[in-house]
Amino acid sequence: MTLIILYVTSFVIFLGIDFLGLGYIVKPVFDRHIGHLLLEDIRIFPAFAFYAFYVVVLLWFVSYPALAQDKSLLWVAGNAALLGAAAYGTYEFTSLAVMKDWSWSMVATDLTWGTFLTAATAVGGVWLTRMFTASLA
Structure with a gap:
C-alpha cells in the first residue's frame, strides 16, 4: 500500500507542477527559439508514457529508498535534484x-526546471506518503 500511495502522490505532484512550469516557464523560452517546430497541442500518449516511467525511476532511485531507510527530506531533495539534473541535462x-x-537559454531554463521539478516531486511524494501511512497506523 505504501508504494501505491508513493507512486500516486508523486505522479500527481509531478503532473501538476510540470503543467504550470511548462506553460509559464519553459514554453515561452522554447517558443522564442524553436516555436516553428512545436505542435499546437501536445501528443498525450508520449507525454503520459514519459511521466509514468520517470516517476517509476524516481521512486526506484530516491523515494522508495528514502522511505525504507528513513532518510531525511534534505537527502531526498539532494538525490532527486541530482537525478533530475542528469535526466534533463542529458x-x-x-x-x-x-x-x-x-x-543556452533553453538549456538553462529546462535544466533548472527539471532539477527543481524532480526534487519537489520526490520531497512532496515522500512527505505525503509518510503523513498518510502514519495516519493509517
Whole structure:
C-alpha cells in the first residue's frame, strides 16, 4: 500500500507542477527559439508514457529508498535534484550539441526546471506518503 500511495502522490505532484512550469516557464523560452517546430497541442500518449516511467525511476532511485531507510527530506531533495539534473541535462546538452536553433537559454531554463521539478516531486511524494501511512497506523 505504501508504494501505491508513493507512486500516486508523486505522479500527481509531478503532473501538476510540470503543467504550470511548462506553460509559464519553459514554453515561452522554447517558443522564442524553436516555436516553428512545436505542435499546437501536445501528443498525450508520449507525454503520459514519459511521466509514468520517470516517476517509476524516481521512486526506484530516491523515494522508495528514502522511505525504507528513513532518510531525511534534505537527502531526498539532494538525490532527486541530482537525478533530475542528469535526466534533463542529458536531453538538453544533447539537443544543444546536435540541433540548430537550440540555445543556452533553453538549456538553462529546462535544466533548472527539471532539477527543481524532480526534487519537489520526490520531497512532496515522500512527505505525503509518510503523513498518510502514519495516519493509517
